[in-house]
Amino acid sequence: MSSASTYHPDLLAPFLPYVWIDGDNGLRAKSRTIPHKVTDVSQLPHWDFDGSSTNQAPGNDSDISLRPVAFYKDPFRGGDNILVLATTYNSDGTPNKTNFRHHAQKTMELAKDAAPWFGLEQEYTLFGLDDRPFGWPKGGFPGPQGPYYCGTGAGRVVARDLIEAHYRACLYAGVRISGINAEVMPSQWEFQVGPCEGISMGDELWVARYLLIRVAEQWGVKVSFHPKPLSGDWNGAGCHTNYSTKQMREPGGIQAIHTAIAKLSKRHDEHIAVYGDDNDLRLTGRHETGHISNFSSGVADRGASIRVPRHVAEKGYGYLEDRRPASNIDPYRVTDIIVETTILDK
Structure with a gap:
């Protein structure tokens, strides 16, 4: 034998x-x-x-x-x-x-003294096995956007049990999940991971995605990370990227934030190239997005490429939010190029 x-x-x-x-x-x-x-x-x-x-x-x-x-x-x-x-x-x-982790790890090693932190806001959409958004009326559509974002109650949110099961799975696994909320389009949700430093941001987002897909599998539900899963007057799905360095997080760091934004403005096309497939369908200048062809920034402006939260502008230090990345990004590529542009001056 x-x-x-x-x-x-x-x-x-x-x-x-x-x-x-x-x-x-x-x-x-x-x-x-x-x-x-x-x-x-x-x-x-x-x-x-x-x-x-x-x-x-x-x-x-x-x-x-x-x-x-x-x-x-x-x-x-x-x-x-x-x-x-x-x-x-x-x-x-x-x-x-x-x-893409291989190159990103080298980048993070070169930039480690700047202590780059990231927090990613992963939006996604749930679909049934019939390829219709999960929980939508059969043969029809729900009411217009408005009551669904951070909604509560039947008719406003769907699959909360699935979403909270994913949250608990991440907590058990040790993934640094930091929040969840229902999004603007019904059957669309978001979870946030971070803050994570350097290469660990990509690691933890990929594991969180895996756990979401595995949990949804048990419900017979499919997860879509497409940035525009439905055409029409519905919000797309992004992966907003919150970013800071040690210098930005210290008092007076607002100047470092402005310097980073200026650097980002000069490489807009290079960033868009790795910010997700079909992102042009999402970055239209409507539905809380800036246009894919233009770079912009502003305080509390969700229609800008880069948003500086109001509390950051008032305190004078903190972080910035890059609102351009799509929901289907590879987080290694996004964190890599942000660090290259703002710290390593590529």
């Missing part, structure tokens, strides 16, 4: 889903067990998968390596079970085309 046929894993051995970003900016996962409790990421083995099935490799050279970078408590199984976030590398050891 082969050794494989006589192997009986310990039922108490940790169960580990390895989660990674695929070739279409989506999430994939496959699971394994290892014979010991994990206390450090260095204890996690590398693993392979078929990249030709995830748009990450050709069929004649399909093995892509998964290299663990972080792990989180598993809210679905508890105990010593964990979720593993992994990045992807080609067979020759180079980063896969989807591995």
Whole structure:
């Protein structure tokens, strides 16, 4: 008999889903067990998968390596079970085309003395298996936007049980989720993650997305991160990016904020290029957005590219909000270019 046929894993051995970003900016996962409790990421083995099935490799050279970078408590199984976030590398050891974390980590290391903090506001839309917005009247439409944002009560919000289950899952896992709210369009919600420093912002947002998709799976609900999931007079979905450096957060930091805004204004097109696919459908100058072709900034202005919160302007220090990123961004790319532009002067 082969050794494989006589192997009986310990039922108490940790169960580990390895989660990674695929070739279409989506999430994939496959699971394994290892014979010991994990206390450090260095204890996690590398693993392979078929990249030709995830748009990450050709069929004649399909093995892509998964290299663990972080792990989180598993809210679905508890105990010593964990979720593993992994990045992807080609067979020759180079980063896969989807591995934007690799470059972002180098950027964050160069900028670490500035202590860049981020907080991301992830908007998303829930759909049923029939591809209609979840909870919308069958064959019709809900009333116009107005009562749904931060709404309360039947007819104003849908799927609160699902959304709060996701919140609890993030808290259990150790993801720094900091809030949730119903959004302007019915069946659209938002969660916030942060503040997180440097590379951890991208890590935590991807894990929070994975947990949302997994929780929604149990309800038979699909999650869309498309920036304009429905045409017409409905708000799109963004991923507003709150950002600060140590200098911005200290008294008198408003000058550093203005300096950063000036730098951002000079690279508007470069930023838009990595701020999400189909973002032109969202950044129209309507529905609380600035136009994709123009850069603008203002205090408390939700129609600007960059908003300075009023309390920040009054105190004279704090953070800025970049309102341009779409809901389907890769957070590694967004945090990377913001730090490059404002700290490393690219």
